[in-house]
Amino acid sequence: MHRLILAAAPGWLPPRASEGAEKVDSIFMLILGITTAFFVIILVAATYFTIRYRARKWTAPQPSPSHHLKLELVWSIIPTILLVAIFGVSTKAWLASADAQTAEAATTVYVTGQQWQWKFEYQGGKRSDELHLLLNEPVDLVLSSPDVLHSFYVPAFRIKQDVVPGRFTRLHVTPTEAGTFPVFCAEYCGNDHSIMQTQVVIHPDLASYDAWKNEKIDESVPLVKVGEMLYQKNCLSCHSLDGTRKVGPTFKGLWGSSQTMEGGEVVTVDENFVRESIVEPKKRVAQGYPPAMPPQSLGEREMQGIIEYIRSVK
Numbered sequence: 001m002h003r004l005i006l007a008a009a010p011g012w013l014p015p016r017a018s019e020g021a022e023k024v025d026s027i028f029m030l031i032l033g034i035t036t037a038f039f040v041i042i043l044v045a046a047t048y049f050t051i052r053y054r055a056r057k058w059t060a061p062q063p064s065p066s067h068h069l070k071l072e073l074v075w076s077i078i079p080t081i082l083l084v085a086i087f088g089v090s091t092k093a094w095l096a097s098a099d100a101q102t103a104e105a106a107t108t109v110y111v112t113g114q115q116w117q118w119k120f121e122y123q124g125g126k127r128s129d130e131l132h133l134l135l136n137e138p139v140d141l142v143l144s145s146p147d148v149l150h151s152f153y154v155p156a157f158r159i160k161q162d163v164v165p166g167r168f169t170r171l172h173v174t175p176t177e178a179g180t181f182p183v184f185c186a187e188y189c190g191n192d193h194s195i196m197q198t199q200v201v202i203h204p205d206l207a208s209y210d211a212w213k214n215e216k217i218d219e220s221v222p223l224v225k226v227g228e229m230l231y232q233k234n235c236l237s238c239h240s241l242d243g244t245r246k247v248g249p250t251f252k253g254l255w256g257s258s259q260t261m262e263g264g265e266v267v268t269v270d271e272n273f274v275r276e277s278i279v280e281p282k283k284r285v286a287q288g289y290p291p292a293m294p295p296q297s298l299g300e301r302e303m304q305g306i307i308e309y310i311r312s313v314k
């Protein structure tokens with residue numbers, strides 16, 4: 001039954017971008033089909049009986065009809081067969097996927113889930129906030145968390161894996177579709193669980209992947225532009241430019257201003273405070289805001305760029 005494989009995901013399902021996604025979908029469609037059929041049968045029968053046997057005038061309650069062995073057997077045996085069938089195809093698919101998990105890929109990416117951000121580090125030292133993969137190239141994702149339980153969820157991969165503090169979990173994935181797909185955290189992990197999102201970028205060829213892997217912020221890019229690029233990449237979801245209150249304070253008018261911290265200390269936003277807020281964000285937290293920001297590691301020029309950019313946001 002689960003050989004019934006659809007060519008492409010129907011429009012109401014997320015796109016499919018990994019090996020194994022089709023199998024998950026075919027089981028989903030099988031279960032959806034069975035439950036829809038029963039939903040319709042039960043609804044039609046209930047509606048019919050409600051009308052057919054409605055109380056026309058009040059009569060004293062009748063004793064229940066006696067036990068009907070044949071009916072009892074029919075509605076016990078048929079669902080049992082269906083449930084065992086669902087269990088069978090699901091288990092078979094699960095074992096196949098668990099089997100694939102034992103494969104060793106040539107590439108490993110370390111994934112860190114922390115309140116409330118995903119971080120990726122690649123062999124060779126590259127780091128990113130988005131997961132970059134190469135089409136048709138199997139990869140091992142090694143996941144860990146320095147704080148609480150998270151869950152790495154890529155709907156397009158039809159994959160979800162818990163990220164557990166104190167131990168490594170892993171995922172073996174082969175991307176089968178180039179493009180950009182959302183990544184979520186699927187385990188409630190605190191105040192800003194819902195913003196713990198990023199994306200996976202699947203490069204169509206090695207040239208495109210290498211171009212990303214080797215890209216550096218060029219020395220010729222002016223500082224304020226460096227800062228803007230970093231802002232777009234890292235800061236945008238929590239810090240607005242127009243005064244809107246988001247997870248963290250807005251950058252508008254922030255430079256040079258006096259800000260009250262938790263505990264009542266008043267600080268002036270200058271170079272050293274900006275650096276501290278980036279490197280040790282939990283040391284001093286703006287009053288009324290959650291200690292949501294994870295520490296960032298930036299190069300010196302990137303740090304200067306962010307400072308220059310915040311200074312430019314009037």
Ligand code: CUA
Pocket residue numbers: 113114115116149150151185186187188189190193194196
């Ligand atoms: Cu991390 Cu929810």
